[in-house]
Amino acid sequence: MSRCAEALLARLVRHAEERPDTPALDDGHRRIAYGELLGEIEGRRARLAARDARRVALPLDNGLDWALWHLALLADGRVDVPVPGFFSEAQRHHLVTAAGLDAWIGPGGSALGFAATLDPAIACREVAFLPTLHAGTGMITFTSGTSGSPKGVCLDRDAPLRVAESLAEAVTPLRLGRHLAMLPLATLLENIGGLYVPLMLGATASLPGAAELGWTGGSGFDPRRALSAIEAFRPHSLILVPQLLQALVDLSPQAPAGLRFVAVGGARVAGSLLDRARDGGWPVFEGYGLSECASVVCLNRPGEPALGVGRPLPHARVRLAADGEVQVQGATMLGYLGEPPVDGWHASGDLGHWEGEHLVLDGRRRDIFITAYGRNVDPQWVEGELCARPAIAQALVHGEALPHNRALIVPATPDLDDRTLAAAIDAANAGLPDYARIGEWRRCAPFTPDNHQLTANGRLRRDTLHETYRDWLHAPADRAQDAATVPRRRHAMTPYQHLQAATRAERDWLLAAPLLTRALSGEVSREEYLTFLGQAYHHVRFTVPLMMACGARLPDRLGWLRSALVEYIEEEHGHELWILDDIRATGGDPEAAATAEPAPATRLMVSHVRDVIDHGNPVGFFGMVQVLEGTSTAIATQAAEGLQESLGLPDDAVRYLTSHGSLDIGHLAFFEGLVDRLDGEDLAAVIDTAKMVYRLYGAMFRGITARDATRELADALV
Structure with a gap:
């Protein structure tokens, strides 16, 4: 001792x-x-x-x-x-x-x-x-x-x-x-x-x-x-x-x-x-x-x-x-x-x-930046003053070789509007010298340990944030706007917000599936839950192969996405085995589930995404990520709790749902940062794939209880 x-x-x-x-x-x-x-x-x-x-x-x-x-x-x-x-x-x-x-x-x-x-x-x-x-x-x-x-x-x-x-x-x-x-x-x-x-x-x-x-x-x-x-x-x-x-x-x-x-x-x-x-x-x-x-x-x-x-x-x-x-x-x-x-x-x-x-302390040696006017600025100083405003939860400031500093802003609550955030930034700027003030800003998703943008003790992981938002943070200054001294945003809606708005109808249709609404109140039978797990196995087992195929086919302009895919692959590898364990703990036959023929909607969902990767724009794969992770964060944890209570299931029987409910909250914030770097045909590809996968995923849920799954699929695609 x-x-x-x-x-x-x-x-x-x-x-x-x-x-x-x-x-x-x-x-x-x-x-x-x-x-x-x-x-x-x-x-x-x-x-x-x-x-x-x-x-x-x-x-x-x-x-x-x-x-x-x-x-x-x-x-x-x-x-x-x-x-x-x-x-x-x-x-x-x-x-x-x-x-x-x-x-x-x-x-x-x-x-x-x-x-x-x-x-x-x-x-x-x-x-x-x-x-x-x-x-x-x-x-x-x-x-x-x-x-x-x-x-x-x-x-x-x-x-x-x-x-x-x-x-x-x-x-x-x-x-x-x-x-x-x-x-x-x-x-x-x-x-x-x-x-x-x-x-x-x-x-x-x-x-x-x-x-x-x-x-x-x-x-x-x-x-x-x-x-x-x-x-x-x-x-x-x-x-x-x-x-x-x-x-x-x-x-x-x-x-x-x-x-x-x-x-x-x-x-x-x-x-x-x-x-x-x-x-x-x-x-x-x-x-x-x-x-x-x-x-x-x-x-x-x-x-x-x-x-x-x-x-x-x-x-x-x-x-x-x-x-x-x-x-x-x-x-x-x-x-x-x-x-x-x-x-x-x-x-x-x-x-x-x-x-x-x-x-x-005067700041981190590697974090200090020098503005275009030769002034040294410790970003933590400015970030601290921004976050002292109740409307702002988190901030990252960058100004290397720029005439006006830029900031990533996380609002205290998601429903805060831009006018409120701008007022908070104005208030912080009023107490800062001119060389430290914020000239441009954009709102973004929370920085968390789950999306690797925050350490355990609350420090920003600057390398990750700079890589995620590089296209905006490090873009050359717009000379026509160099004289501006007030915060401004370049887009009324971020790419991720555009993705959310463009797919709202399809997402609402999915979430209105009777099986999902009943699951949230614990009204799903053991047979229906086992059927869901069986279908989940048949699309989850293709997740990692689809990610690998996507990474291999990404064009050079999207090469930065490969590192994100590596993280996703590390997270998702082996999750189909969790589902088989859940089936066993629920009283089902995991071997039979693994060898069963998947439902038409499940098979078509995987085939469609593979076709997008092989013959379309491979970045469209991330439309599937939007659907699966967005749905998990919306209902997985609550559904698991309802199922356990109504069916008397042990913790080992809902591992897939409970893990993805919490895990995908961090994933979704990370995903938002990726989507915000897309535009034009790449963003359009993600939106198009997400719309189709929302429909097919919704058809999968409806097919679990429908007598004629093929007809249900046809109705979904009308």
Whole structure:
């Protein structure tokens, strides 16, 4: 056991003696007092030893189980790999393979090759080849990075605990008795600040599930539910990323009673937001850190003037390179998984300067852009000021070599009109110098971890966004409009909005299918559900081959779409096997379903799309994506819930529906970004294919209950 782990357990022993009845962990439904905490940990240590689990994935939601299993892994010195809940199936496969995981505690292991054991919580797998880890690795925290494959940061067992000791020392004067974890515990920042620090202080770590805090998926957030949780748990401390702080302050300008410390980090915080929060009594303290440095490096302390991101914590040494890059030593990573070990000073990629002992950040070195007039601009500064306006949820700013900066704008709600957004941008511009103001903007879909446009802790994945919107962001400036100083949009309707409007009638016809309307209220028979699964198998099994054919036939002007197809293929590979598993769990015969002849509408739908790819414009394939993913997001999750309730089905019988309901929300946002880069004949091809597939897909659903499926198909095509 590491020195810091021994010290933490020693503190737990002391807390058990001095305050045995004080809750150590509380999820809102169950509490574990300090007097029983060590026994709970020991029980899980024994279960891990019985399974000989060495490299263990922890994909659980926030709660007592996450905390207890994590502490057991820490005490035993086993390699702990927290798995963010928003990771896609492909990202999870990558994580399992890259780290050589042999145990999985939580849902979803069977799809990744883990088999059930005598212990219902622990699934295991044989690992023929163990990837080499850096010596001393105790935790691997996977960051979203700038590509679809997450990057593993290898930390020893002491590094996160050393950071926690520094944080505990910094907040001790506040006498914090309760912390509410608002971020996923799989996020290193909350793991350290929301679990280790309260336990070191003898305080209560409140760990309700994500849904109780208002989270939906990786990025959806309901601040009303979050405030209800804050009122229920009455915490003294919180950890927030800027977007959460923005949402909470917008809803509740006055801070909830009892809060003493709200740490904010993960991305740059707009000065105007910090001012508004503090004016309302929110005790906000900005900090700075990186996963490669075991999270927090600097923090503004209570009782000190708030300046920049604060002073370095006791465990960390910080210096600036000649070009202003921030370099850190102390509690840094052993190295990235699969890459050579590192030692010494870690180059952060952030630029900064000192004001006394406080570090002030000047932006990411690679993100700073230089306008056509030679002015350096940190986009995070401008983005922060834009997002401080209630109408704007997210923004990305670009102005390299441009006379006027451009911005991608995500509205706070989809129904906000352009006039409201323009007014918000005007208001932000009024507080910015002329060289930093926004001259052109366009609205777009939300940036989320699911569409690879946002990291787990809320940072923009700029490479992905710049690639997705390259044609607009990097287009040469229009000289006729160079003198304009107010926001403007070049299109009254984006290509994606045009696609939606052009196919509305066909989409409405599909969604009006009697089987779909009955499914939402749980009025579908088991036979009808099995018939649907059988038809789904016969079109889903062609999805990946159609994607591959599309990629092979795309013209050079659309070559940028191939990288998107690669991501889709990684996500969709093997989903037809999920359907066969659902058929088996529902009581059907998967082998018979796989060999049965598909219905005419199903067969014609696949044939039509293949013909578009082979003999028309291959980009038309994305019309099929629009139909299938749009339908999933509209009805899949609700239909699955209705079917389970009415037919008494187990979770294993609705895996295809439940996975696609949530998965395709992120896909659809990603898809919108792709469509917005199309125009002319390419957009027309997508619209044409979508119209036909809506009709054929609707005929498939109607054919499931119709006596004469051929006649139903003919009616659909009239």
